[in-house]
Amino acid sequence: MKIEHIAIWAEDIEKLKAFYTTYFKAKPGNKYFNRKKGFSSYFLTFETGARLEIMQMPSIPKTRNDPYRQFTGFIHLAISVGSKENVDSLTARLAGAGHEVVDGLRTTGDGYYESVVLDPEHNRIEITV
Numbered sequence: 211m212k213i214e215h216i217a218i219w220a221e222d223i224e225k226l227k228a229f230y231t232t233y234f235k236a237k238p239g240n241k242y243f244n245r246k247k248g249f250s251s252y253f254l255t256f257e258t259g260a261r262l263e264i265m266q267m268p269s270i271p272k273t274r275n276d277p278y279r280q281f282t283g284f285i286h287l288a289i290s291v292g293s294k295e296n297v298d299s300l301t302a303r304l305a306g307a308g309h310e311v312v313d314g315l316r317t318t319g320d321g322y323y324e325s326v327v328l329d330p331e332h333n334r335i336e337i338t339v
Contacts, residue, residue, distance in 0.1 A: 215263050216261075216263070218263070218264050218265065223264045223265065226330060226331060227254065227264060238253070249266070251264060251265040262287070278312065285334060286326065288324075289337055298315060309327050322339070324337060
């Protein structure tokens with residue numbers, strides 16, 4: 211078995227699509243739009259075949275989650291970039307473009323080398339080897 215995809219409700223799917231395609235080399239599928247519901251989405255496919263669905267619909271309320279505090283439930287998306295050097299360079303590139311780095315660069319107690327950045331909608335993205 212494998213996880214087929216993970217989905218994120220978004221306020222601006224175009225901004226998220228640009229973020230994940232620019233920094234994580236995701237390939238976007240065609241935009242889907244359901245006029246009756248006002249629902250739109252993209253599937254973004256990563257090099258390994260993993261997919262992220264970004265969805266938008268006016269009736270979905272804004273999140274109450276605080277990106278700086280941790281709660282139970284889904285908390286981050288981890289993306290492996292292959293090496294410590296890639297973690298360092300991508301983290302620097304994201305920081306230079308104004309994306310907030312909220313943790314790292316660091317080696318965790320269980321041996322992961324990582325940083326944590328916020329995407330444009332304040333979802334936590336863990337960048338790891």
